[in-house]
Amino acid sequence: MSSLIITVCMLTLSNVFMTFAWYGHLKYFHSKTWVIAALVSWGIALFEYLLQVPANRIGYEVASAGQLKIIQEAISLTVFIPFSMYILKEPFRTDYIWAGLCLLGAVFFMFRNKIMV
Numbered sequence: 688m689s690s691l692i693i694t695v696c697m698l699t700l701s702n703v704f705m706t707f708a709w710y711g712h713l714k715y716f717h718s719k720t721w722v723i724a725a726l727v728s729w730g731i732a733l734f735e736y737l738l739q740v741p742a743n744r745i746g747y748e749v750a751s752a753g754q755l756k757i758i759q760e761a762i763s764l765t766v767f768i769p770f771s772m773y774i775l776k777e778p779f780r781t782d783y784i785w786a787g788l789c790l791l792g793a794v795f796f797m798f799r800n801k802i803m804v
Contacts, residue, residue, distance in 0.1 A: 690745050690746065690749045691746065693742075694745050694749075694750070694755070695758060695762070697738050698738070698742045698743075698746075698758060698762050699762050699765075699766065701734075701736075701739040701742060702759070702762045702766045703766055704732065704735035705732065705735040705739075705763075706767055707770075708728040708729075708731035708735060709728065710767075710770065710771075710775065711731070711774070712724035712727065712728055714774055714775055746758070754798060757794050757797040760793070761787075761791070761793075764783070765787075768783050
């Protein structure tokens with residue numbers, strides 16, 4: 688399996704943990720003090736970092752730091768939209784589509800030297 692595919696898979700899983708760490712407390716710990724929510728979030732974030740750090744090290748062998756950041760941002764929106772709809776029960780907004788298209792444009796420009804050989 689290519690390093691870039693491994694990186695994308697690991698960053699996706701990392702981002703699931705990140706999204707739960709950053710936003711999961713809004714649903715599951717809303718009645719607890721912020722200190723409890725922060726401690727639980729830090730615990731969840733540990734798993735994010737255990738995936739994110741090696742993913743970026745693997746990815747840096749085949750992509751630049753800027754390319755890795757754009758990949759992470761695209762994954763972040765891809766993970767966040769279903770999370771916000773299914774976990775937080777927020778309605779779908781067409782702004783998600785427009786934001787996604789902007790991120791696809793960013794991905795294109797960051798990878799165009801590899802796409803247009």
